[in-house]
Amino acid sequence: MLLSCIVLFLLFHSTVKIKANDDFDGKKVIKLDFFGNEQNDSFIEIELGTPPQPLNVTLDFDSDLTWVISDLNPYCFDIDFQFYRSYYNNYSYSYDDILYFCYDKQGTFKDADSSTFDFFSYDENPIFSVNTSFKLDSEDRTVATGLWGKDVLWLNNNWNFSTFPFGLALSANKQLGTFGISSFTNNTNSNNQDLNFLDLLLENKFIERKIVSEYFRFNNNEFFDYKGVALIGGIDHTKIDGNLTVLPIINRYDYNINPYIKHADVTLSSFSIKISNSVITNSNFSAEEADSIFDIAVGLLTLNNLNHTLTENENDESMLEIQFTDKKYPIALFHEGINYYFPPSIFDDIVQGFQNLDVSFNESISNYTDIYFILKNLNCHFSYNLSGYIIDVPINNLATNMTYFNYYTDFDNNHHNKSKGDLAISFSFRKSNIGDIFLLGKMIFTNYYAVYDFEAGEIGISKLLNSNSTDEEITGDINFDNVDMISKYQSLPNTIQAPHYSDSYFVYVTSYISTARYDSTKVETFTNYTSWTTTNSGRYLISSIVGSYDSFVTTSSGTGPWSETVTTTITGGTEEVTSFKSYLRKNGFTATFPNTSATFQSGIENLNSANNIQVYNFSNLVLLLLSVFIYLLFI
Structure with missing residues (x-):
């Protein structure tokens, strides 16, 4: 019966077929x-x-x-x-x-x-x-x-x-x-x-491989417009400055709620803001003026209990680094807008820390002219630590001078009318409204080359090597002398793992097991001074320990539906995951956990999933359930 079902499935399962025209050159890479x-x-x-x-x-x-x-x-x-x-x-x-x-x-x-x-x-x-x-x-x-x-x-x-x-x-x-x-x-x-x-x-x-790489640049004479390239199946090694640093793609969600990776997220290990007395390119500041405004800025910052260090190198360059978190977060490479997003608590700390630099920084209607005076002259960065790989984003790039526009935008995306010629600044960072997640705005790809290896589950990042790009280079045909075409099992060329590659984010998991979903009969049997609850329905049959007793108790039964839930919250890393698994086994359960690194999120899936949830000493029942599940899948 099962073999017949499989044969019928293969016969009637249709796939979309496509074919290339005669001009396809078989180079195994596509340029968009x-x-x-x-x-x-x-x-x-x-x-x-x-x-x-x-x-x-x-x-x-x-x-x-x-x-x-x-x-x-x-x-x-x-x-x-x-x-x-x-x-x-x-x-x-x-x-x-x-x-x-x-x-x-x-x-x-x-x-x-x-x-x-x-x-x-x-x-x-x-x-x-x-x-x-x-x-x-x-x-x-x-x-x-x-x-x-x-x-x-x-x-x-x-x-x-x-x-x-x-x-x-x-x-x-x-x-x-x-x-x-x-x-x-x-x-x-x-x-x-x-x-x-x-x-x-x-x-x-x-x-030959599901891999996408990208970069883009602004037009020389039209600053707000850009052109870019997405290579599918290959990597342009002439755009990579040094090696590609690879990071594992992680799941931002609770594995039980959403077990499949749906976004190009990696691990953020820490986030800081760096303020330096070094002068930004094209600034008219002298070194003395830079020192003066740096000292004023440091004096006005509201640091509260934030970790911060003030250092000075042999060239008399001072650097203040303010660490806003060293907790792991998911961080996404975000293409849908120029805004950078922060978890609500981090965003609030940034605003609170910087509000003294500008009298109107924390107001919904403001032009932020004072803080822009600092940002357009001093090297200030948002510093993202991605598993040990540091990305420094100039905050000046996130502050758009709206002087020659008749409006500007506040942190809540509200537009405010003004007269052209009046100085006003629109900042391109916002508070995330989907929880504790960081997002890097798409403008990051003007400085970095990104490679998405969907089959290996990794993202490679490198500083973008800006050659004298021309419009012909971006909009013309592929120069295959510059492109590495990646085959199915080939390792990406010139790559190194991020220093903390294996220390990845995982969700603070709430794991659960629902033992029944339909009308069923519940039987409690106490054997060897241990209470077991067995729930039997059309699709589920499972048992769990519910307590220990000093004496033998008779069996009782009743009519469902019944639902038993085991809930455990993991608030740490590998050791806590291991302890959680041990806890379940000690309570009568064994489970097939996701086949991932122990530092990735782990959990027990909902019974609707394909994972086997077994009960200690009930292996024969599990084999029976597995056969029933396969039968139901194909009928």
């Missing part, structure tokens, strides 16, 4: 050119359909989902006819809900104009839905619904996928769709598991 500016997401240009329709789509490094906006989207404003597309519908919108630019010819896809477009069949789970309301940026509340479709996808004008799957958003509140190049499944409730772009590339031998 992307564009953007400080205030908006990065985007790439693709062509979709027959004949090809040019489209701009957001390049998403944190999701595997690709979707485009239909020209039937009722949220769009029709520029040609000056009315809302919702004229044809019974929709009503507030002013802020209307999108004025998504009706541009390169923003929406006309499926009716493509001779090769086709929707997924009913059996292929055709419903498409995406909701990013959990994202950090309060201005990004993308909601899109529609159907899954497939059509010819063209990239870089020289190769294509003949039946590329994507979501067609018939209703969306965003100007551009999304092109996902991550290996993580995010932002969708679809059950289609064959829609990962990197998996399709690998399956069809476009690449």
